[in-house]
Amino acid sequence: MSEQVVSLSYPKQYLRLAVGAIFFLPGLIFASWASRIATIQQTLHLSDAGLGAILFSIPVGLMLSLPFAGWFISHIGSRKLAIIGLLVYAIALVGLGAAPTVPLLITCMVLYGFASNTVNIAVNTQAVATEKIYGKPIMASFHGLWSLAGFGGAAIGTLMIGKSIIPLHHFVLIFTAIMIGLAICQRYLLDDSTPAEVGPAFVLPDRPLIKLGIIAFCSLICEGAMFDWSVIYFKKVLNAEGAWMGAGYTCFMCTMAMGRFVADWFAARFGLKQILQLSGLLTASGLMVAVIFPHLYTAMLGFLLVGFGVSSVVPMVYSVAGRSKTMSPGMALAAVSTIGFVGFLIGPPVIGFVAQAFSLRMSFILIAVMGLCVTGISSKVKL
Template identity: 65%
Template sequence: MAAGAMFFIVGLCFASWASRIATIQQTLGLSEAALGGVLFALPVGLMLSLPFAGWAVSKIGSRRLLIIAAVTYGIALVGLGSVTSIFGLIVCLICFGFASNTANISVNTQAVAAEQLYERPILASFHGLWSLAGFVGAGIGTFMIDKQIAPQQHFIIILGLMILIVVICSRYLNNDRSISDEPIFVMPDSSLIKLGIIAFCSLMCEGAMFDWSVIYFKKVVSVDGAQMAAGYTGFMLTMASGRFVADKLVHKFGIKRILQISGLLSAIGLMIAVIFPTFYTAIIGFLLVGFGVSSVVPLVYSEAGKSKTMRPSVALAAVSTIGFIGFLIGPPVIGFIAGITGSLRYSFTLIAAMGMSVAILSTKAKLS
């Protein structure tokens, strides 16, 4: 329960940022290309966090690291809502990416420990809580936009909620302080690299949807006000729903079949939104993308946890880090392509290709 609550607040923090990107873009007067360049600060923060996160988990345990990372994540979020310059935004995004990946590694390590206690697959449900938080965050963001509440005030409220949940849950997290000195991130073997690439492609789609869906509805679908977040909200709704049923579907159809279908749904949904950029057809497309990406990451993480060459937590951290790079570089790539071509529709076509790659790679991968 405590680990699930931490998944929720980590998801809420990122969703809060994603829901206000268009507002911050407008406030700073950034073009799509400029925003894409600025968003590269997120993966920079991620890369900087890798040696630190590995060292910290092995030295102080995932429980302590998660507590520190979650609070830092919220503080960085408030920083993003307070910036008044491009330089300030870049600095805050680096800090945000650093805290984001540190929280991601530590909370997934907690989830692995919880799954071992339950002795059955539950990682998808944990990620479902992360997605549910994204849906809640999108709803809160829509409300804040509609009421014209500044991002800074919005994000301060989210930080307060995060601190409250951390205080309540901290005593119930798995206390893994006395663990091996083995680093949490090591070079994975070939089978884990393949799983990481599948996660990379899916998370590239997911990251693009988080950061650009509101802007896509504003610039391409041509809607204003609260309707700008409609596609994002629909995407988060189906992604959360899909993760809560993923374990049952895998038991019935097998992991390979579910991953293949997931990749196809992502590709088809994105192409619908590209070819038919009207309000209702775009929503339908985004709903399909939500279902498409919902199962991929938790299933890949669960498969990584079964590694016979590494400890589950080490394998999971390695695969999640490869995948999370896709999550963070997808948005800036979208911005650069949009700047070169003059349209977000071309960028979303590339992301559709990433969805198709999930289906193809899943067909060739050896899965249990």
């Protein structure tokens, strides 16, 4: 993003609201899809193994987007990329609801994954620029809006299921809401499409960016584990029944959202390094509480701590990466996001392998080590 593009013809609060909206909207898309996976599985008569294999199409699409994201940012700017990406993301959501066959579903999933990461990098680039204008940490609050949209999208999905509304009609409704929101907020986003000396489409990240990527990698392993294994942990290790199986996941999601709304204040008061160090310790401590004391309420407490621990790591890392002196904000974010997302991808299957070889509790100890790595590496990074 060009450093010259800092003057606004409207109050900066409008910019913050607009950027907050383009964080909320993709969160709504993500949660809407997640809430209807089981319905689509039933409609297409997919087995659990078949669904698992098909779901891998989304990270495939995401990985395919990584080589292009930096190029898109540098040539058309994050504002246009966010608008186009959100449009494609919403269209892909409708496609997921309309797909009558597995091959078409896979195609839409690849497009969905491609668009989701493109939007992720574009909106975070806008957030970095907004944070520069405000001159104080505000990145985590934007990510908090994404989490808040997750709750809203899940609630809408539950309502749609209760009313027996098919996914296609549900997703068309969400598409309409996305288009209305985008039409309102797009005019207030920072226009960074002015041609500049954009340089090559891809540059190897320097050592500080690699370290930031590794911090994101370790934290996203923990975050991915909570998404994919928290319910299983409560079911198999704690022998939780009924709604209690989801208690750990709910605790984690609540504190992750809450943590993102307060992380900026703490970062401004105590510094990014201290927040990252504390985040790693909270993550490790929460997981160890759940492992050492495998009982319902102690595990819930542990998962509450894990939610607070992972909440601010990725937003803070993105904030620092966006201020890179060696790469443009968009390309720096693409580089860090590439390294970090590998952790999100490999974490859940590695946990499965460790659980199969030893136990699920042992695999959670491995995740706790990743939390300690966040603390250790953050201590050595200049922030």
